[in-house]
Amino acid sequence: MASLSVRIDLGPGNRIGPGKIELLEKIDASGSISAAGRAMSMSYRRAWELVEEMNTLFCGPLVSPRTGGRQGGGTELTPLGRSVVANYRAVEQAAREAACQQISALEAELAPLTSAAE
Amino acid sequence: MASLSVRIDLGPGNRIGPGKIELLEKIDASGSISAAGRAMSMSYRRAWELVEEMNTLFCGPLVSPRTGGRQGGGTELTPLGRSVVANYRAVEQAAREAACQQISALEAELAPLTSAAE
Numbered sequence: 001m002a003s004l005s006v007r008i009d010l011g012p013g014n015r016i017g018p019g020k021i022e023l024l025e026k027i028d029a030s031g032s033i034s035a036a037g038r039a040m041s042m043s044y045r046r047a048w049e050l051v052e053e054m055n056t057l058f059c060g061p062l063v064s065p066r067t068g069g070r071q072g073g074g075t076e077l078t079p080l081g082r083s084v085v086a087n088y089r090a091v092e093q094a095a096r097e098a099a100c101q102q103i104s105a106l107e108a109e110l111a112p113l114t115s116a117a118e
Numbered sequence: 119m120a121s122l123s124v125r126i127d128l129g130p131g132n133r134i135g136p137g138k139i140e141l142l143e144k145i146d147a148s149g150s151i152s153a154a155g156r157a158m159s160m161s162y163r164r165a166w167e168l169v170e171e172m173n174t175l176f177c178g179p180l181v182s183p184r185t186g187g188r189q190g191g192g193t194e195l196t197p198l199g200r201s202v203v204a205n206y207r208a209v210e211q212a213a214r215e216a217a218c219q220q221i222s223a224l225e226a227e228l229a230p231l232t233s234a235a236e
Contacts, residue, residue, distance in 0.1 A: 002126055002127060002128050002129075003126070003127045004124055004125070004126050004127075004209065004213070005124070005125045005127070006122055006123070006124055006125075006213065006217070007122070007123045007124075007125070008120055008121070008122050008221060008224060009120060009121045009122075009123070010120050010224065010225070010228055011120075011228070016224075056229065057228065057229060058227050058228055058229055059227055059228060059229050059230065080227060083223075083227060084224065084227060087220050087223045087224045087227070088224065090217075090220040090223075091122065091217040091220040091221055091224070092217075094213075094216040094217045094220060095122070095124065095212075095213030095214075095216055095217050096213075097216065098212040098213055098215065098216035098217075099124070099208075099209040099210075099212045099213050099216075102205050102206075102208040102209040102212060103126060103209055105201075105205045105208075106126060106128065106134075106202065106205045106206065106209070107128070109176050109177055109198060109201060109202055109205070110128055110129070110175065110176055110177060111174065111175060111176055111177050112177065
């Protein structure tokens with residue numbers, strides 16, 4: 001099955017796509033930037049750079065140190081971070097639903113071998 | 119204004135996005151793979167590779183030598199090539215319309231400076 005992914009250009013040089021969103025989701029799940037980066041075969045440095053970039057792009061940080069409690073020392077998404085992820089996933093879902101018919105038309109034009117391999 | 123672009127995964131390693139579609143459109147407009155590549159700051163070799171890749175991916179070639187007449191020797195899109203471009207642009211348009219509201223929500227979360235620079 002063909003699938004659709006979206007990139008949203010938010011200004012010059014500022015683009016948000018499936019990679020950054022997956023990184024945010026994995027930080028949310030693991031509480032760790034390094035674990036999230038590892039899960040995506042990304043260096044710690046690269047994961048940090050992407051987080052820093054996103055923290056500057058929006059009106060507040062998307063990722064912040066987790067404070068207090070027994071889990072102190074980890075990392076978590078801020079409410080803004082969760083909202084950005086949710087809005088991106090909603091864009092993606094709306095786009096997929098709207099484009100379903102045309103994607104089928106593209107699939108019908110694929111070479112038989114490629115279709116069979118799916 | 120934020121804008122949305124789409125990538126369509128059509129199988130392992132086979133993805134179609136705004137770059138390949140723009141190349142097809144520029145070949146259609148110029149009748150030349152090299153002119154289309156130049157207009158996109160792409161080497162002739164790279165433009166050819168992308169065309170070859172697309173010609174294999176679908177059930178027939180998207181680009182073919184132009185035959186006959188005074189314009190013989192150039193390159194043109196096949197009916198299948200035109201159909202793939204049209205279907206991709208329809209996917210994109212449907213996705214943009216469907217996601218308009220959520221993209222505005224993302225825009226509202228941008229840093230003020232970034233929004234102002236747009």
